[in-house]
Amino acid sequence: MTTPNRPPPLAGITVIDLGQIYNGPYCGFLLAMAGANVIKVEQPGGEHLRRRGAVGGAALPFAMLNSNKQMVTLNLKTARGRELLKSMVTKADVLLENFAPGAMDKLGVGYAVLNAVNPRLVYAQGSGYGLSGPNKDYPAMDLTVQAMAGVMSITGFPDRPPVKAGPALCDFFGGVHLYAALMTALVERERTGRGRMVEVSMQEAVYPSLASNLGLWYGTGGSVPPRTGNMHGGMAEAPYNVYPTQDGFIAIICVGENQWQALLRAMGREDLRDDPRFINLAARMKNVADVDALVGGFTAGFVKQTLFDHLLKFRVPCAPVRDLDEVVNDAHMHARRALEWVDHPLLGRIVLPNSPLRFEGTDPLPIEPTGALGRDNHAVFAAWLGLPDDEVAALAEAQVI
Secondary structure: OOOOOOOOOOOOOEEEEEOOHHHHHHHHHHHHHHEEEEEEOOOOOOOOOHHHHHOOOOOOHHHHHOOOOOEEEOOOOOOOHHHHHHHHHOOOEEEEEEEOHHHHHHHHHOHHHHHHHHHOOEEEEEEOOOOOOOOOOOOOOOOHHHHEEEEEEEHOOOOOOOOOOOOOHHHHHHHHHHHHHHHHHHHHHHHOOOOOOOEEHHHHHHHHHHHHHHHHHHOOOOOOOOOOOOOOOOOOOOOOOEEEEEOOOEEEEEHHHHHHHHHHHHOOOOHHHOOHHHHHHHHHHHHHHHHHHHHHHHHHHOHHHHHHHHHHOOOOEEEOOOOHHHHHHHHHOOOOOOOOEEOOOOOOEEEOOOOOOOOOOOOOOOOOOOOOOOOHHHHHHHOOOOHHHHHHHHHHOOOOO
């Protein structure tokens, strides 16, 4: 039986979020939208992603990844700033950060120090290549990790240079895995009373997504496979491509013979059921150019929405290739509150995402938008940490906050 209006599962958990750009902040966002009290700590000038807001629409990602967090500033390069962080940690359950490996140790507030302050603390660290190994100090941004992890080598067309994946895959894969790691450690802490450090490498988080391409590499005896464009990365499915329509493109995939037969029926080409070129998957892969010519010739006669509706009647796996404006205004995502219109105090009316994690009996939390740098300094340092008002004012005067 569903229990309505259950509290969110992380209610009562406090997180100190030192994340920057995408990786750490997305982990913190998932925690906040699951009900945790997330205190985002920025350096006095603001974290890097906030400062990108000076360029065009680059302020939107900061707003997307930092909803429902309290926002404070703290200068960890000052002794008083480090002492304040230690005081915060005594009242926290989790600290997360994705600075370069060793950065927090150099500041004097690494895991060993904070664990001594609070042995129950779960310390979550995200990085490009991990805290150990010969590559641990390599520069790690999403682009560089895509290059190192093989993502770029398999993206694009065989006769053109490598291309980065459009979305920031490595950053976000790392952030999701960091959430999983720290939640696992919190479960353990419930049994043992002890926290621990967890770490996630962006490269290691994204590697399993190469599965199809690795299958092709393995199947060819270790030969470096060509980039496959919009075709299956393992060259193991046909049809599997993006096909032209009168007003754009549609993606079509057939996994298994039932779906191929459904596509033949949708195209009115059941006469090809026993054609030796298409009789099974192995034959279709040998004749993939003929498959794509057949399917593309059919799709080119339709506008994409009409074609999509038609193919759905036959249960053919497909989707129109939509642009960002169409996705931002997706009625389905808005109906599920996965996307919501929000009146942002700094950016005006914008669309922001909610968490993709859903919990039975608990509605998605309302989005509380980001605000000015240091917006919650008084609420956190005075009301939560217990500092007198005059001391909070002195900290601001001394540029500690």
